[in-house]
Amino acid sequence: MSNLFRYLPSVDEVLSGLIKAEGIEDLPRPLVKDLVNEFLDICREEIRAGAFSEAGQLSAKALSPRLTAYVRSKARPHFRRVLNATGVVIHTNLGRSLLAKPAIEAVTEACAHYSNCEFDLATGKRGSRYSHVERILCDITGAEAALVVNNNAAAVFIMLETLAKGHEVIVSRGQLVEIGGSFRIPDVMAKSGARLREVGATNRTHVHDYENAIGDETAALMRVHTSNFRVVGFTKEVGLAEMRVLGDRYGLPVIEDLGSGTLYSLAGEGLLGEPTVQQVVAQGADVVSFSGDKVLGGPQAGIIVGRKEYIDRIKKNPINRAVRIDKMTLAALEATLRLYLDMDEARRRIPTLNMITSSPEALKSKARRLAEAVREALGDRVEVGMKKGFSRVGGGSFPEYDLPGTMVTVDIRGITAQALRGALLDTDPPLVARIEDDEFLLDPRTLGSSELKLAARALEQAADALTE
Template identity: 80%
Template sequence: MRHIFRALPSMDHILASFVEKGGFHGVPRPLVKDLVNDFMDICREEIRSGVITDPEQVALEVLLPRLTAFIRVQARPHFRRVLNGTGVVIHTNLGRSLLAKSAIKAVTEACGHYSNCEFDLSTGHRGSRYSHVEKLLCDITGAEAALVVNNNAAAVFIMLETLAKDREVIVSRGQLVEIGGSFRIPDVMTKSGAILHEVGATNRSHVHDYESAINDNTGALMRVHTSNFRVVGFTKEVTLPEMRALGDTYHLPVIEDLGSGSLYSFEGSGLLGEPTVQQTVAQGADVVSFSGDKVLGGPQAGIIVGRKEYIDRIKKNPINRAMRIDKMTLAALEATLRLYLDMDEAPRSVPTLKMITASPEALKSKARRLADAIRLSLGDRAEVSMKKGASRVGGGAFPEYDLPGTMVSVTVANISVGDLKDALLQTDPPLVARIEDDAFLLDPRTLASTELKLAASVLEQAVVSLTEK
C-alpha cells in the first residue's frame, strides 16, 4: 500500500499538467488547488479500501481525465440555473417568477453601468429611488401613493409598525394565515409592536364582530387575503366595502395584505378568487401590500400602495432604510410594471402570466415537441408517452384550481424513477420534475420552448451516467 501512496502525483506535477493543457478558464487557482486536494483525498481512501491496488492506477495520465471531470463538476457555481419541469409556475424553491425580457435587459443595464438610482436628472440633485416606480404603480392601481420594500413580509411589518405600534389591530380569526417559511400574521404583528385583536370564528366573521372589538386603543382594521387556502361551506367574511364603512365611522385605517397580489384579472381564464390590486384599492382599502415576484411576475419585492397620508408616514419610518430595494430590483420592477400599462400585452410578455394563461392546444403542441426530442435522444432505451395532467399556479395563489395541460411521461428500462430523479439533479443544468404512477413526468408548461431540446439532452446525460455505473 505504501508504494501506491508514493506513486501518487504531486500537486506541482498536477498543476503543471493543467497549465500545459490550457488550465481551467474562469476557475481561480486557489479553488483548483483545493479541489485537487479533495480529489487526492478520495484517491487515498480508495487505496486504503482496496479499490486502487496498483501504482499504475494512480499515474498522472490515468488520473487526469477523472480529476478533470471532478474539478469541472465541483467548480460549478453553487447558485445555478435549473430546468423546471414540475408544472408549478411560481415555484418558491426554484426562484419563483421568471422575468420578462425587458426586465432582464433593465437589470443588465443597472448592473453594468452607473444609473440615476437616487439622482434627479431634471434638477441635478439627489432624488428618490421610489420615483422610478411610484407613478407607474399609481397609474396602474389607482392609488394615491406607493412604496416598495424588499418583500411582502417586510411590507406587512412596516405597515403595522408605522400605523399601529402599541395599538390593537382587528383581524378575523379565519385570516390568521401561515405561509411558507413559517411566516405567520400573528407573529409578524407581535414583532411590529402591534397588538392582535382577533374576532369572529374560523369560518364566519360579521361586521358586528369588528365593531364590538373597536375601543380607544384600536389602531387599524386589517384584512388578510387567504392566498394559500380556502374555507368553503358555511362561511361568511366581512367585505372590504363593509370594512371601509366601519373605518370611516370610527376614523380607522383599513389595511389589506393581498399576499401574492395580482395586477391582471384571470377571470377570463376561469381562475376566480384572486382579487386584483386595482379592485382592492377601488373598494376602499387605505393601504394594500402585495408581492412583486409571485403572480405579478416581477422581482422579489414588497409593494405598498394606498392613500398618500399613510404611505408618506411609512416612507418616513427609519426601518424603511433597512428594507429598501436595490438598483437591480428597481430596474426589473419598473420594466415589469411598464408591461402592465397595456393589459392586452401583459399576458404575452410577462412569463408568469403567459404560463398561467397558456391554452390547452399550445401546451399539447409543446408536449409533442418535448416527447419527440426525448425519443430522439434516448431512442429505444426509454418509453415516452403523452397524457393529460394538471399544473399549479403556485406562490400561494389559486390553491383550489388546477391548470389542465398535457404531460410527457418517461420510463427508462432498468432504471428506477427514483434513480433517474436523483441523477437529473447532477446534470448540467439540473432538471426537476415529478414522479407519478412510477413514471418520470415532465410538464411543458414551465419549460420554455427553447428548453425542450435541452431537457431531452439532460435526460440523456442522466441515463448515460446511470448506465455507466
C-alpha cells in the same frame, strides 16, 4: 499496497495540465489546487480500500478524465440555473417568477453602469429612489401614492409599525394563517408592535364581530390574504366594501394584505376569487400590500399603494431604510410595470402570465416537441408517452385551482422513477420534475421552448450516470 501511494502524481504535475482544460481555465488557481488535493485524498482512500492494483492506473494521464470531471463538478457555483419541469409556475423553492426580457435588460444596464438611483436629473440634486416606480404604480392601480420595500412581509411589518404600533389592529381569526417555511402571518404582525385583536371564528366572521371589538385602542381594520389556505363549506367573511363602511363610521384606516396580488385579471382563465390590486384600491382600501415576484412576475419586492396621507407616514418611518430595495430591483420592477400599461402586452411578454394563460393546444404542441427530444436523446432506452394532467400557479396563489395541460411520461429501462429524479439533481443544469403514482412526469408548461432539448440532455446525462 503501500508502494502504490508513491505513484500518485504531484499536485503541481496535475495542475500544469488541468488548468488548460475547457471549463477550468478561468477558475481561480487556489480553488483548483484545493480541489486537486481533495481528489488525490480520495485516491489515497481508494488505494487503502484496494480499488487500484497497478501503478499505471495512478498516472496523471490515467486519472485525468476523472479528475477533470471532479473539478468541474465541484467548482460549479452553488447558486445556479435549474430546469423546472414540475408545472408549478411560481415555484418558491426554484426562485419564483422569471423576469421578462425588458426587466433582464434593465437589470444588466443598472449593474453595468452608474445610474440616477437617487439623483434627480431635472434638478441635479439628490432624489428619491421610489420616484422611479411610484408614478407608474399609481397610474396602474389608481392609488394616490406608492412605496416599494424588499418583500411583502416587510411591507406588512412597516405598515403596521407605522400605523398601529402600541395599538390594536382588528383582524379575522380565520385569516391568521401559516404559509411556507413555517412563516406565520401573526408573528410578523406582532413584531411590528401592533396588538392583534382576533375576531370571529375560524370559518365565519361577521361585520358585527369587527364592530363589537372597536374601542379606544383600535388603530386599524385589516384583511389578510390566506395564501395557500382555504376554508370551504359553511363560511362567511367580511368583504372590503363592508369593511370600508365600518372604517368610515369609526374613522379607522382599512388595510389589505393581498399576499401575492395581481395586476392582471385571471378570471377569464377560470381562476376566480383573486381580486386585482386595482379592484381593491377602487373598493376603498386605504393601504394595500402585495408581492412583486409572484403573479405580478417581477423581482422580489413588497409593494405598498394607497392613500397619500398613510403612504407618506410609512415613507418617513426609519425602518424604511432597513427594508428598502436596491437599484437592480428598481430597474427590474420599473421595466415589468411598464409592460402592464398594455395588459395584452403584459400577458404576452411576462413569463409568469404567459405560462399561467397558455392554451391547451399550445401546451400539447410543446409536450409533443419535448417527447420527441427525449426519444432522440435516449433512443430505445426510453419509453415516452403523453397524458393529460394538471399544473399549479404556486406561490400561494389560486391554491384550489388546477391548470389543465399535457404531461410527458418518461420510463427509462432499468431505472426507477425515484432514482431518476435523484440523478437529475446532479446534471448540468439540474432538472426538477415530479412523480405521480410512481410515474416520472415532465410538465412542459414551466419549460421554455429553448429548454426542451436541455431537459432531454439532462435525462440522458442522468441515465448514463445511473448505468455506468
